[in-house]
Amino acid sequence: MKILLQTLLVTLVLSAGLVSSPAFSAGAVPVSANDAVTMVQQRFNATAIKTETVRDGDRVVYRIRLVSADRSRVWTVMVDAQTGQVQ
């Protein structure tokens, strides 16, 4: 009985941890990488070259490399996956 209770307690703690820390999973954040790419392409009139999901402290951030429409300039923008804010 004691073992059963311990198992239940561990399961509950692990479940709570998963629910309360969605920021560590890129799949669970409000802004997807696809959304972020679409947003910055429209905002900067540019095309994405590469994108990667990185952690900035406790936040998930998309690092998106862009090339300008006339292909003359390459730069990087960071998009907060929680807020969609461009850094």
Next chain:
Amino acid sequence: MNRMEFEVIWTDTDEMLQLGIKVSSRKNSAYHETYVYPDELAKFAGQLRGFPENAKSEVVFQCGSMDPKFHDFIRMRIFVLKSNGHSALELESDVRGIPPVCANVHFYVPGMPSDFNRLGTELGTWLKDPRDPLMVEWKNF
């Protein structure tokens, strides 16, 4: 004659290369520009040097994205065709943009493992000082 050419068009401050890649067989040819870090190419070169590990071996270099929103997509797969060693490079290239910039090609370039081993060796050496273009040629089997 089959041929591959690599040319650095521009280098960014973080060492990312704007790279021109030409691939030609006796019947087909393609030109592709992509953005790649030298370590990605060096990994490809290293895998080519050790190709093939077995009859089902393949070496893949992929850059860009199949998602049409992205700038480009290129995939080069070197694999064994037959048990006698006959192998091939499969090229898939999607150059996006408006005409006449855009192009979409898919073809195969035949070669022997020793040809692809040499390609890996020469590509690896070239990456140490890529100021001049690299051209590697090999015959059909």
